[in-house]
Amino acid sequence: xxxxxxxxxxxxxxxxxxxxxxxxxxxxxxxxxxxxxxxxxxxxxxxxxxxxxxxxxxxxxxxxxxxxxxxxxxxxxxxxxxxxxxxxxxxxxxxxxxxxxxxxxxxxxxxxxxxxxxxxxxxxxxxxxxxxxxxxxxxxxxxxxxxxxxxxxxxxxxxxxxxxxxxxxxxxxxxxxxxxxxxxxxxxxxxxxxxxxxxxxxxxxxxxxxxxxxxxxxxxxxxxxxxxxxxxxxxxxxxxxxxxxxxxxxxxxxxxxxxxxxxxxxxxxxxxxxxxxxxxxxxxxxxxxxxxxxxxxxxxxxxxxxxxxxxxxxxxxxxxxxxxxxxxxxxxxxxxxxxxxxxxxxxxxxxxxxxxxxxxxxxxxxxxxxxxxxxxxxxxxxxxxxxxxxxxxxxxxxxxxxxxxxxxxxxxxxxxxxxxxxxxx
Ligand code: EPU
Numbered sequence: 092x093x094x095x096x097x098x099x100x101x102x103x104x105x106x107x108x109x110x111x112x113x114x115x116x117x118x119x120x121x122x123x124x125x126x127x128x129x130x131x132x133x134x135x136x137x138x139x140x141x142x143x144x145x146x147x148x149x150x151x152x153x154x155x156x157x158x159x160x161x162x163x164x165x166x167x168x169x170x171x172x173x174x175x176x177x178x179x180x181x182x183x184x185x186x187x188x189x190x191x192x193x194x195x196x197x198x199x200x201x202x203x204x205x206x207x208x209x210x211x212x213x214x215x216x217x218x219x220x221x222x223x224x225x226x227x228x229x230x231x232x233x234x235x236x237x238x239x240x241x242x243x244x245x246x247x248x249x250x251x252x253x254x255x256x257x258x259x260x261x262x263x264x265x266x267x268x269x270x271x272x273x274x275x276x277x278x279x280x281x282x283x284x285x286x287x288x289x290x291x292x293x294x295x296x297x298x299x300x301x302x303x304x305x306x307x308x309x310x311x312x313x314x315x316x317x318x319x320x321x322x323x324x325x326x327x328x329x330x331x332x333x334x335x336x337x338x339x340x341x342x343x344x345x346x347x348x349x350x351x352x353x354x355x356x357x358x359x360x361x362x363x364x365x366x367x368x369x370x371x372x373x374x375x376x377x378x379x380x381x382x383x384x385x386x387x388x389x390x391x392x393x394x395x396x397x398x399x400x401x402x403x404x405x406x407x408x409x410x411x412x413x414x415x416x417x418x419x420x421x422x423x424x425x426x427x428x429x430x431x432x433x434x435x436x437x438x439x440x441x442x443x444x445x446x447x448x449x450x451x452x453x454x455x456x457x458x459x460x461x462x463x464x465x466x467x468x469x470x471x472x473x474x475x476x477x478x479x480x481x482x483x484x485x486x487x488x489x490x491x492x493x494x495x496x497x498x499x500x501x502x503x504x505x506x507x508x509x510x511x512x513x514x515x516x
Contacts, residue, residue: 093491095484095498097475098507099457102380103343105504107334109350109375110136111161112327113493114400115286117185118263119293119324120144123165124153124192125267126297128319135163135324139492143183147175151193167319175202177234183492184208187215191264194227194238195271201235209464210426217251217258221265224249225272246274246313255422256393257282257307263290270299272313281309284394285325285354293322328354329400330494333469335359335378336404337501339367340411340477342380345504350375357397361389361405365412386414386451391422403429403470410438411477412451419446428463429470435460436474436482457482462489469494476506 111134120141123130135141137159145155145163152171157163173193180186180203193200205215219229219236225244230237249265251257262282267290269276281287281303288305295301297320300312331350338345339362352359352371359369359376366381386409391399399422409416410433420426424445434440435458439450457480462468468490475482484490487510490497498508 092485093487093510093512095472095475095487096509096511097472097482097484099476099478099480099482101341101476101505101507103337103341103345103476103501103504103506106346106348107500107504108348109326109331109334110134110495111324112286112289113138113140114259114329115289115324116141117144118188118260118286118290119322120148120163120165121188121192121263122267122290122293122297123319124148124151124167124170124189125196125271126317126319127168129164129166129168130319131321132163132165133321133323134161136161136327137495139488140183140185143179144186147179147186147189150176150179151189170197173197173200177203180205184213185260187218188260188263190218190236190238191222191266191268194222194240195244195268198241198243199239201237204231204234204236209428209467211423215261217253217261218264221249221251221261221278222268225265225268225276244268244272246272246276246311248277248279250279252280259284259287262287262309266291266301266309266311267294269311269313270294270301270317274313276311276313278309278311279307281307282393283307285328285351289325293320296320296322326350329398331355332358332398332401333404333473333494335362335369336401336408336473337476337504338378339365339380339384340408340473342382343504344377344379346372346375346377348373348375352376357395358401361387361397365408384408384412384451386412386416386449388417390419393422399423399426400466402426403466404473406440406447406449407433407470407473409449410440410452410455410474412449414451416449416451417446418449421445429467432460432463432467432471433474436478438474454479456480459483459485462486465489465493472497472501472508476501
């Protein structure tokens with residue numbers, strides 16, 4: 092198991108290009124299952140999660156080829172085993188987004204029920220409600236969700252709001268199933284995240300008829316067939332935000348390219364609030380850290396609010412602000428595994444239910460720390476860039492799930508990170 096040794100503090104400067112979005116790529120790979128034939132996807136990042144999804148799609152009976160330049164082809168001519176097995180789903184919850192497309196294409200699907208994970212319980216009740224509303228029969232057997240619609244699916248009006256707002260992958264599943272249903276489906280309280288909009292645009296490029304893209308009311312007029320597509324995924328706004336946070340925490344100056352600032356207004360707003368400069372520049376922006384970071388409050392919300400996937404990274408930045416901040420997590424109220432680890436690096440964070448009070452400190456001090464999930468590990472890497480001494484981040488595989496060779500890219504900006512084998516299991 093690899094570890095990072097991070098020598099700090101450093102001040103980052105230079106240019107970095109953002110990769111294609113992980114969370115757009117996964118459902119778009121699932122969408123390719125809707126159309127017999129070969130789809131070509133562009134801008135797919137080289138990540139562990141993409142490899143797991145590739146494995147999942149291959150065992151359905153499809154052929155997947157991946158090239159180093161982000162090009163990935165999926166030949167979905169044959170699907171002879173519409174099953175998402177436990178051994179793959181337990182590695183990656185996002186596997187659940189094969190449910191909708193396989194149900195629509197094959198009339199039957201079995202997917203292992205995802206369990207909880209480091210960021211919380213993560214139920215899928217809304218996915219199942221939506222598919223039932225489209226006419227599927229759904230039951231649970233031996234830990235598997237089995238959904239069947241031998242006569243095909245029928246359009247319906249579906250409300251997808253839950254106690255924490257809408258659901259990103261639930262909206263993706265229902266939208267993909269509805270694309271091939273008979274008649275009109277209306278999804279009310281649909282997730283508005285740019286990754287959901289990207290999926291809808293890809294489906295339309297395959298011949299689907301979806302309107303209201305990016306809004307909470309999606310209207311989907313079902314079609315009989317979808318065709319294979321060539322489609323480029325959007326840049327990863329969470330990766331872009333992580334590089335912004337890296338510039339902020341090191342007081343550096345970083346030019347971030349291939350970044351859609353329009354998708355990131357809540358993040359830019361919070362960074363500007365703490366004194367960081369974010370200037371649009373070409374197809375991205377230049378981020379300049381502040382002499383002194385001003386404290387600020389952050390509440391995570393569904394898009395266009397501040398994303399939960401950047402909560403941990405911004406908390407690391409606020410740990411060095413000049414005063415007290417409050418971070419409230421409204422999407423995954425238990426997503427605070429990074430708090431105790433950041434405190435091991437001399438941060439002063441106190442968890443109070445779904446909130447953390449961040450008392451800014453003058454400096455962070457290196458320590459051995461444990462990565463627990465993808466975004467929490469990114470926060471520890473950021474803290475390591477700013478901390479005095481050598482920080483060891485264990486269980487780096489978490490970060491490899493969502494960031495492509497993050498250490499090489501940060502090193503090109505002036506970081507001093509080495510990847511070593513070993514570390515604490
Ligand atoms: N929820 C329900 N019922 C459901 C589904 C969700 O109550 O049926 C709740 C969840 O427990 C949570 C909230 O609704 O409180 C939002 O969850 P959502 O379903 O939107 O999350 P997701 O679709 O499983 C995606 C991303 C996550 C990201 C969330 C929120 C992918 C592959 N995953 O998960 O990304 O945090 O949306 O924006 O797109 C990450 O990349 O690190 C990551 C965890």
